[in-house]
Amino acid sequence: MKDNVETARSGATSTCRESVEAELLRRNQELTELNEKLSRAQEQLLQSEKLASIGQLAAGVAHEINNPISFVFSNFGTLQTYLADLLRVLAQYEKAEQFIANPQMVEQIAALRQQVDLDFLMDDVPVLMSESREGIERVRKIVQDLKDFSRVDAHQDWQWANLHHGIDSTLNIVNNEVKYKADIVKEYGDIPEVECLPSQINQVIMNIVVNGAQAISGPRGRITIRTGTGEGHVWIEIGDNGNGIPKTILSRIFDPFFTTKAIGSGTGLGLSLSYGIIQKHHGRIEVQSEPGVGTVFRIELPIKHDEERDQSEVHE
Incomplete structure (x- = not known):
């Protein structure tokens, strides 16, 4: 009789232990799933904060750089036109030098031409203008790329x-x-x-x-x-x-x-x-x-x- 009671108690204890273990496993699984959801939510929050920061940076850069670049770019186009006109006038003056009657004036012009290396300037100025314009265009492209990258001009849709x-x-x-x-x-x-x-x-x-x-x-x-x-x-x-x-x-x-x-x-x-x-x-x-x-x-x-x-x- 005593053995039967002990066996029953042992069986009840085993069943209780198995039930507790099953409950612990279930709760552990729930905690694991909750932790994964929390991790995903944290990742999305960090991502949103990072993208918001990038967007603010891009907006600030675009505003601070686009405004001066716009008028520099506009002025540059006008300046190129003015320089082209000036170079054409210089070329005409160069042709007119042979008709100057005053030898002293001709000598002064020749000395000044040699001093400033006029021929080199006339060749180099258009090259410098072209390179400078290309540089400005590259800056504008970088700003546009930054806007495209972060889509500061659009909602997160x-x-x-x-x-x-x-x-x-x-x-x-x-x-x-x-x-x-x-x-x-x-x-x-x-x-x-x-x-x-x-x-x-x-x-x-x-x-x-x-x-x-x-x-x-x-x-x-x-x-x-x-x-x-x-x-x-x-x-x-x-x-x-x-x-x-x-x-x-x-x-x-x-x-x-x-x-x-x-x-x-x-x-x-x-x-x-x-x-x-x-x-x-x-x-x-x-x-x-x-x-x-x-x-x-x-x-x-x-x-x-x-x-x-x-x-x-x-x-x-």
């Missing part, structure tokens, strides 16, 4: 965008980070416009390209950007021939705050934010890497944004 234009604008923005490290090779395919958040896609491109440049050490490297289309989606591949990523950490590169850079050299948020952006677009981002060979990121984006899927995810 889903819109149809030419990804190639966005990539080109982003490359101009990060040119200083890349130009001393690598050559950019573009192998663009024939792709349609994509319904997306253009500034956020540009942010992804920027993060990956800058990371690729930073992964290149030693001899000058190469970053190749390819695009193409599949069934209902477009894809972008960004590959570099840098140091590559060890397999032991490859699965962690999209984790928030994970970085292999020295302290103070990076937050570890770039690729994590990029992952969140692509997920927000219902796309995919994958990476293949081999140490000593290089890394390739592949992004797939649906051509048409699925609003119904957004709504269903909000209500989950």
